[in-house]
Amino acid sequence: MAQPVAATAATSQTASTLPGVELDRLVAVVNGEVILESDVDEERRMKAFQPFQDSSQSFSRERAIDRLVDRALILQQARLQPGEEITDAAVEAQITTLRKDIPACKQYHCETTAGWMKFVTDQGFTMDELMRRWRERMEVLRFIEIRFRAGIHISDDEVKEYYDKTLLPEYARQKSVAPKLSTIADRIQEILLQQQVGNLLGDWLKTLRAQGTVRMMQPGEVAP
Numbered sequence: 001m002a003q004p005v006a007a008t009a010a011t012s013q014t015a016s017t018l019p020g021v022e023l024d025r026l027v028a029v030v031n032g033e034v035i036l037e038s039d040v041d042e043e044r045r046m047k048a049f050q051p052f053q054d055s056s057q058s059f060s061r062e063r064a065i066d067r068l069v070d071r072a073l074i075l076q077q078a079r080l081q082p083g084e085e086i087t088d089a090a091v092e093a094q095i096t097t098l099r100k101d102i103p104a105c106k107q108y109h110c111e112t113t114a115g116w117m118k119f120v121t122d123q124g125f126t127m128d129e130l131m132r133r134w135r136e137r138m139e140v141l142r143f144i145e146i147r148f149r150a151g152i153h154i155s156d157d158e159v160k161e162y163y164d165k166t167l168l169p170e171y172a173r174q175k176s177v178a179p180k181l182s183t184i185a186d187r188i189q190e191i192l193l194q195q196q197v198g199n200l201l202g203d204w205l206k207t208l209r210a211q212g213t214v215r216m217m218q219p220g221e222v223a224p
Helices: 005-016 037-049 061-078 088-101 113-122 127-148 156-173 181-196 198-211
Strands: 026-030 033-036 214-216
Touching: 026 037, 026 061, 033 037, 033 061, 037 061, 037 127, 061 127, 061 198, 061 214, 088 127, 088 181, 113 127, 127 181, 127 198, 156 181, 181 198
Parallel strands: none
Antiparallel strands: 026 033, 026 214
16 A cells, blocks of 8 residues: 655656656655555445445545555554464455455355456456455454453444444345344454444544654645
């Protein structure tokens, strides 16, 4: 996702000398790492792989940029305290489960390799790109869990309430059959955990932004 400013500036300078080349606009710089317009577009398209979120909620460009900045800050901190590498097998295992959970996958027959590849391609990703993004997501969630999860308990009643009031209506909206609660309780718990740590994480990210350098770029502005 993020790239060093110097490398991006050099690439942009080279591209600017070539006729017909459309530059990938710089939208933010996070402690020397850049976020590009293509990253924002990719982040918004990744919503298709978040089956338990409310599709009726808009996902604006500004919200996508904020999420990318936060993710960059978290990953920078996570890489200061490296743990065991997340293996390809672990990423593939989660994606295999994901194929069963996405309501839109029904019409693609994502249970087949060809159907899944067609769905991924239609969202504008290659399989390698999806693997990279999902691994990054797993790194972020692992770091958040280690740092903030202690002391937070998600009850069975909370899981069921989310299933009844959020998940079932979402599947009904998409005219798909929801999976049984028993098969996705762990995934729902993960979502509720993220909500519980949201305030703690938000305060921590504000501190990181204040201590570091986060610069939002305006159209036409040149990177420092």
